[in-house]
Structures are given as C-alpha cells and as structure tokens.
Amino acid sequence: MFEFDQYLGxxxxxxxxxxxxxxxxxxxTFVIPYWIGGALIERxxxxxxxxxxxxxxxx
Incomplete structure (x- = not known):
C-alpha cells in the first residue's frame, strides 16, 4: 500500500x-484572553x- 517514504511523509x-x-x-483558550485582559487592565x-x-x- 504505502512505501516507506510515503509512510514517513x-x-x-x-x-x-x-x-x-x-x-x-x-x-x-489561554494566550489571547490573557493578552486582551492585560490590555484592558492597563488601559x-x-x-x-x-x-x-x-x-x-x-x-
């Protein structure tokens, strides 16, 4: 079915x-809300x- 190179790919x-x-x-879930929340607090x-x-x- 697959050759070894195709399998690795x-x-x-x-x-x-x-x-x-x-x-x-x-x-x-973590980075973007943290970034937005920090920006709002700083503002x-x-x-x-x-x-x-x-x-x-x-x-």
Whole structure:
C-alpha cells in the first residue's frame, strides 16, 4: 500500500497537523484572553491616572 517514504511523509503531515491543532487550542483558550485582559487592565489604569491628573490640575 504505502512505501516507506510515503509512510514517513504521512506521519510528518499528521504530526504537523496535530501540533497546529493543539497550538490553536492553546492560543484561543489561554494566550489571547490573557493578552486582551492585560490590555484592558492597563488601559483602565491609564484612564484612572488621567482622571487623577485632571483633578490635581484643577485643585
């Protein structure tokens, strides 16, 4: 059915496909939400500091 070279190519393809699948799952479930959450927290801190600076400038 398969020659040895074809078998190795097929195994390499399956390995790359599996690694890509689990990498996408990891990125979607952990990395991207962590990145977005951190960006939102940093933006909220900046907004708070801007409001604080405006209040101090008025006083």
């Amino acid at each position: 097929f195994l390499a393809f399956l390995t790359i496909l599996t690694i890509g699948f689990w990498l996408m799952i990891f990125l979607i 909220m801190k900046e907004i708070r500091e801007e409001k604080k600076a405006k209040r101090q400038a008025l006083n």
